[in-house]
Amino acid sequence: MTMKGVWRQWALLFVAVAMLGCSKDEDPKPVAITAADFEGEWSITTYKLAGTDETATLSEFTFEIFSNGDFLVNKNGQNDSYGSYEVDEATKVLTVDLTNPKEPSKVINGTWQVYEKTDDSMTLKSFEQGEKKDFVLTKI
DSSP: OOHHHHHHHHHHHHHHHHHHHOOOOOSOOOOOOOGGGGOEEEEEEEEEETTEEOGGGGTTEEEEEOTTSEEEEEETTEEEEEEEEEEETTTTEEEEEEESOOTTGGGGOEEEEEEEEOSSEEEEEEOGGGOOEEEEEEEO
């Protein structure tokens, strides 16, 4: 084998190894969150249950989230229910606990992770009890 052939094989081997070493990360990672990220009044602009759009079931609801860990659920401007929330900054988990939850707003109960966050919107996901739930919250 000539020197040119050896270099060609090395170049092909290098390219093959480089291509195999690259992987496309399609699984989004949760972003860092703090309790302050959630303070304010929010509406649900997208709600998907197992990939099916269920936004209309929660379109009448808004959520007032307070810095002390409490929140109110309002339906058409009237208080519907209330609860508490906790943010675990280390695990990037939001835990929501509605007191006396009602349909359909009780779907917000549980643990959530935030996958996208701006000053006025957040994308949350939950995978509890075999159900995949996705929310997009928009600040009002």
